[in-house]
Amino acid sequence: MDKSEIQSKMTELLVEELGLDEDKITMESRFEEDLEVDSLGVVELLMALEDNFGVQIPDEEAEQLTTVGEAVDLVDSKING
Amino acid sequence: MEERRVVATGLGTISALGADVDTFWSNILAGTSGVSRIEKVDVSDIPARIAAEIKDFDVEQYMPKRQARRMDTSSQYFWVATQQALDDAGISYEEDDPEALRAGVLAGTGIGGVETFEAQFDILRERGPGRMAPTGIAMIISNMAGGLASIDFNLYGPNSTVVTACAASANAIGDAAEVIKRGAADVMVAGGGEASITRFAVGGFAQARALSTRNDDPAGASRPFDATRDGFVMGEGAAVMILEEYEHAKARGARIYGELIGYGMSADGYHITLPRPGGSGAARAMSAALDDAGLAPQDLDYINAHGTSTPANDATETAAIKTTFGDAAGDLAISSTKSMTGHLLGAAGAIEGLASLLAIRDGVVPPTINYETPDPECDLDYVPNEARQMPVRTVMSNSFGFGGHNVSLVFGSVDD
Numbered sequence: 001m002d003k004s005e006i007q008s009k010m011t012e013l014l015v016e017e018l019g020l021d022e023d024k025i026t027m028e029s030r031f032e033e034d035l036e037v038d039s040l041g042v043v044e045l046l047m048a049l050e051d052n053f054g055v056q057i058p059d060e061e062a063e064q065l066t067t068v069g070e071a072v073d074l075v076d077s078k079i080n081g
Numbered sequence: 082m083e084e085r086r087v088v089a090t091g092l093g094t095i096s097a098l099g100a101d102v103d104t105f106w107s108n109i110l111a112g113t114s115g116v117s118r119i120e121k122v123d124v125s126d127i128p129a130r131i132a133a134e135i136k137d138f139d140v141e142q143y144m145p146k147r148q149a150r151r152m153d154t155s156s157q158y159f160w161v162a163t164q165q166a167l168d169d170a171g172i173s174y175e176e177d178d179p180e181a182l183r184a185g186v187l188a189g190t191g192i193g194g195v196e197t198f199e200a201q202f203d204i205l206r207e208r209g210p211g212r213m214a215p216t217g218i219a220m221i222i223s224n225m226a227g228g229l230a231s232i233d234f235n236l237y238g239p240n241s242t243v244v245t246a247c248a249a250s251a252n253a254i255g256d257a258a259e260v261i262k263r264g265a266a267d268v269m270v271a272g273g274g275e276a277s278i279t280r281f282a283v284g285g286f287a288q289a290r291a292l293s294t295r296n297d298d299p300a301g302a303s304r305p306f307d308a309t310r311d312g313f314v315m316g317e318g319a320a321v322m323i324l325e326e327y328e329h330a331k332a333r334g335a336r337i338y339g340e341l342i343g344y345g346m347s348a349d350g351y352h353i354t355l356p357r358p359g360g361s362g363a364a365r366a367m368s369a370a371l372d373d374a375g376l377a378p379q380d381l382d383y384i385n386a387h388g389t390s391t392p393a394n395d396a397t398e399t400a401a402i403k404t405t406f407g408d409a410a411g412d413l414a415i416s417s418t419k420s421m422t423g424h425l426l427g428a429a430g431a432i433e434g435l436a437s438l439l440a441i442r443d444g445v446v447p448p449t450i451n452y453e454t455p456d457p458e459c460d461l462d463y464v465p466n467e468a469r470q471m472p473v474r475t476v477m478s479n480s481f482g483f484g485g486h487n488v489s490l491v492f493g494s495v496d497d
Contacts, residue, residue: 019147040151043215051212 001053003076009052010072017048027069035068049075086327087258088495090335091170092435093162093272096318096422097133101165105432106439110468112450114300114421116314122280129292131299132278133316133423151216152229153194158319158428159226159274160233167234170323170335172268174235185238185266186227187257189249189273191427191482192282193223199281226274226319238266244427246482247387249273250320251430251490255344257324267329272321272431283315289354291391303424304451305388305417306395306459313389316423320431322438327495338438342493343376343477345369349485355393356481360401363387363479363487367405370477370489378409380475381491383446385433386463387479388417389424396458398479403461414471416464420450430480430488437476437492445470 001009007027014020018041024034031037037045046062049055049071055078065071094101097115098108108115115133124130140149140157143164149157163186167173174181197220201213219225224242231240239260243252250273257271277283286292293312295302303314322338330337347369349362356363371378387398395417403410418436425432440446445468452465474494481487 019145019150021147040215040219047212 001079003072006053006075006079007072010068010075013045013048013052014068018044025068027067027072029068030066031068053079055079085262085264086340087261087324088327088330088340089322089338089438090325090330091166091172091323092338092438093165093169094318094320094432094435095135095158095161096425096432097135097316098422100161102169102435109418109421109436109447110445112421112448112466112468114303114450115316116299116302116423118299119278119283121278122283124280124283127284127287128294129283129287130296131293131302131314132283133314134278135317151220153197153220153225154276155190155194155274156226156229158276158317159188159272159321160229162272162274162319162321163230163234163270166270166321166323170325172323176235178235181235181237183238183266184236184268185260186230186236186240186270187243187253187260188227188230189243189245189253189427189430190223190226191244191246191249191275192277194221194225195277195282196279197221199279230270236270245486245488246484247424247426247429248480248482248486248488249427249430251434251478251480251488252346254322254324254341254431254434255346255488255490258341258344261324261326267326269324270321271324272319273428274319275426275428276317277426278315278317286315291354293390301451303390303420305386305390305420305449306399306456306463307452308454308456310390310392310395313391313419314423316425318425318432319428320435322431322434337495339441339492340495341490343370343374343489343491345371345373345489347487349487351485354483356397357485358397360397360404362485363398363401363481364404366487366489367401367477367479370491371405374491374493376475376491378406379412381406381413381477382471382473383440383476384413384415385437385476385478386415386417387481388419388449390419394481396456399459399461410461413462414446414464414469415461416447416449418447430478433478433480434490434492437478440473440476441492441494444472446473
């Protein structure tokens, strides 16, 4: 899976799993400030990422994520090294 | 200080009989059954396969998906009824409204978020704790309908939840009135929500042998006080009334449906599911409510009975009414709207409270439908099959819950 595929899958998960509005999601969107994803939403996202990308994301790494783009980068680094 | 009086100024409801008060009430007066085959879950291996189920509930009609997915269906129903009731009362609060500090919530539910509980328990067993929803606990806990109402409608006053099974929302209404009477709030959202047409709940009640198995005749299955009754029929939904201090309501020119004039409670102290034979526990709750209202037995016009359609309840409740009202029992109009709504469990007291207030407003008593065969143990006037036009100034609404909780509310007309 290349990065652009990760990117579109990420958007799909944010819409499907967190109920976010697709129009508001860009790679620069900040989870908390722009998308109003709270701490419970972050956990939901982590589970969705792990299930859909087959990766493991420890809480310490998840805590560093601020934007959608950073989450894409993290998944990309785990899948594609 | 003069005693503060408590009146109802807004109503809201969603059930199998309709998603608004007008539809609900016209179906009640027409004697329409809300009972049908259960479609939302597989009940093919459960002996009871009928319920007053809400079909085609589309929560996104009321709120965005993002909001709805964090709410158990029971809380969604309560939310819908709350919004209707606040609108009906003409009440809304901005986030920084000082009046919102004087407005609270008292909710009742029998089993809270049981649908979410089942779904999350399946995930726990199949995929382990690491895949359970982070919102799961918050969706399951029974107080969340009330919590969400405070969050979404800016109600910052007293907020509590009662879980006395099928008496829960009657307790909630009574307790809400007491909060207003002692001056802790001026406005209370009071009612209950229940969404327990699930495999766990239907299966569990069926195992308790509490449910009707008249599967081939859904509309005829809930038949309170009829000799051939064979158990209750589950219902679901929510009902909410806005209770308000009388002078507060008058000052803003609110429409007043009626006044909560009596609240009585007792415990059977007898059995986990069965009523105490003879109904002395229920009779004490009714007497306490009459005393609280300052009414003599002959002053009451109508009883909206608990009337579940179980063999035990209806005979026991009849005996309790006779104990409480003596010679006046024969003159009472008594009916069970559960014959149409099914049994909304923790929301039953509230939806029956609405029916009681609407009976006062319109001068009409709802029927007990499916009443065909008299039972020697149930020999009072149950307003069989047809609504009855008559002046209604005072109504008692009975609600009894597993555990032996007995609650009676008395509503009265307000002349102005």
